[in-house]
Amino acid sequence: MANFTIADIKALREQLGTGMVDTKKALEEADGNVEKAVELLRLKGAKGNAKRADRATSEGLVVARELNGKATLVELACETDFVAKNERFIALADKVADAAAAAGADSVEAALAASAGDQTVDQLISDEAAIIGEKVELRRVRTLDGDAFQIYLHRTSKDLPPQVGVVVAYSGDDAETARSIAQHISFANPSYLSRDEVPAAEVEKEREIVTEISRNEGKPEAALPKIVEGRVNAFFKQVALLDQDYAKDNKLSVAKVAQDAGITVTGFARFKVGA
Template sequence: MATISLADVKALREQLGTGMVDTKNALVEADGDMEKAVEILRLKGAKGNAKRADRSTSEGLVAATQENGAATLIELACETDFVAKGEKFIALADKVLAASAAAGASTVEEALAAPADGKTVADVINDEAAILGEKIELRRIVRLTGDAFEIYLHKTSKDLPPQVGVVVAYTGSDAETARSIAQHISFADPQYLSRDDVPAEAVEKERAIVTEISKNEGKPEAALPKIVEGRVQAYFKQVALLEQDYAKDNKLSVAKVLADAGITVTGFARFKVGA
């Protein structure tokens, strides 16, 4: 039987991020063979993945990249903030992002099928989940095409990786304003680019709601149309980027800021971890 040294245990733990007891036991079972011990630990972790399938993943990070006329934004989720801020999870997110972007993936299914390290992204995620001992999932991905992009990743805590990610696709040359708009989006959370993009059924639903609210408030019947219309306009300012008041100067609309800067936003995406 091979002698298992503390150095061997430490080296394997640093490679895989596994616990002390599990690592030592795997080396003992493998009779000191490092490669076999890795297989044992991965197999043990893979069995655990099935048990973790129903667990919630409310932590994680967002990551983004741009290249060759496209930008990709992902949300990689895990169970705890302890794992989310670890080097291995962050490295995994970088690997998933790079593989997804290289494959031109625009859906989670396409991203999971993308090649990475001689396997698929899904396999890479499952392998790391087995080692880290938590459920890990690629929750969302978006791919934007355009002339220029601004990426803004926001940390809600200095101890955690970015929790809010924004990608803005635009035409124009004022990158500073484009970045400011990306920051605005991270704060204001618009759902659509313009009022024309808001689905008609969503507008009608809002109109019905504010009509009922206005009636319940006892507003005069004759004044209802004007009151309801005003509230519908307020709804557009809430959900449509171009209609919103600019976060850095609420006397200006985002549309006005963009026009003054000679910028046209052609698309955007915003992810917040767990939202």
């Protein structure tokens, strides 16, 4: 009879995020030896990593670090919410974020190549995925330079780790307003800092679309330029942070809020798990 209990299975499963059946089999094969069972699960998982390559990773978490005058935002993805809230997966995300921040990585490729102890981040993720038994993927990494930073991590569910993360780079002394703008970004999801950053081709495409819509609505030809300009400005308010109506007071733009607080937003990054 194997030398372990149901409580042992539960404890190991919660530690590793592995399936009930696989955990039980590993403990049986290891005769209750937890360290040996972990190694068996790792070996079994390593063989399964390739099989899991095409699986979807729609769950996970975001984590951020501020280091050496930079701030790094990381999204680490997995297959299920069970793994996303597992302590081992959360610890892995922390190690990945530490390594990416230390390397100043601004891309997935750079982060995967970064050193994490005596191995690369890529190797670390592969090893941990083998133990966890799910596909684990470093989906996005962004590093910002700036005078100061505010980091906002939002939980979409109290049972899960943060799934929306925002980093704001700014200059000035009003940290409270900078954090409020980070919260605004988490909600409003702008694509660009200012309208000047929106690619000209994207603006022109929007202009063509709203022109066609306006004509189809029967708007007078003479009035089209003004109508189209108004709709293009509405487009900028959707995609450009500084043009957006401030979430806490829609009578003010984000640009006005920042100006009144004496701060200048110089950059931002926003990740939402699976989006």
